[in-house]
Amino acid sequence: MALVLDEEEIWVLECIKEARIDKGFHIRDIIKKAKTGYGLSRSTVYEIVGYLEFHGLIKTNKAGNREIDGSVAYFVTCLGCGKEIPGSEYVKENGKPVCEDCYLEVHQKIKFADPVAVRSKKLFRKQHGFEGTDGLTELQKEIYDFILEEGGATPEKISKLFKLTLQETSNQLALLRHCELLKWRKMGEEMYMVPFDS
Ligand SMILES: [Zn+2]
Incomplete structure (x- = not known):
């Protein structure tokens, strides 16, 4: 079963990517970012991080910090065409994940x-x-x-x-x-x- 992330899970993942430091990330930074950026509560962030850990997308590294495991694939659903797209390939349109084709259809120069x-x-x-x-x-x-x-x-x-x-x-x-x-x-x-x- 492919891991397909919903909107809130994508938000948390984006916060993690932005707050990432050399040896992983601190959950406190993520909670702060997710709250100011997306209005997510502390418990929601913990719940989502736990879910992503369960699926292996987040692991604990040798330094004892959580980090994203880049080798674990995940997908998001394009809100334009409904296609499931790899997590590395979506772009955002008004805060919603869409595939590159849908994005370019709107924005292409x-x-x-x-x-x-x-x-x-x-x-x-x-x-x-x-x-x-x-x-x-x-x-x-x-x-x-x-x-x-x-x-x-x-x-x-x-x-x-x-x-x-x-x-x-x-x-x-x-x-x-x-x-x-x-x-x-x-x-x-x-x-x-x-x-x-x-
Ligand atoms: Zn699309």
Whole structure:
């Protein structure tokens, strides 16, 4: 059975990702964040953390702290199309998790002439004379240039550097991935965004 998280569980997981320190996370930080950010009570946070521990998504590490086990897969349900999507691939629209396709349908800078005929944004861009970073926003260009120079970066690093929330960052990265300018690569325990052609 795939682990499918509901909205509150996703919120808690996001708080954990934002409050993460080198050797895991402190539940006190999560409770604070979940309360101010989402209005979740202390007991709800404990309950959800317990549930995620039960499913192995949160484990206790050697240092005795809780941390996310990156090797455990989980899914969320897209509120746009109902598809179950891997936890690393959803983006947020008005606070609700949606798949990248649904998100881009609303937000894409590059409009599809015929979404069925033109499935690949790269192909679409080519047909419309877009090269490389043509048609991207300034922010998307800056992020892309940064990753080109560095050879790769984690979403956390990009969000800190560009002063974006993790969610804004993953929205921007999603668009760059759909344009086939970037792709994911696992390095050690971390997922990096790297240039598509690397
Ligand atoms: Zn969807």
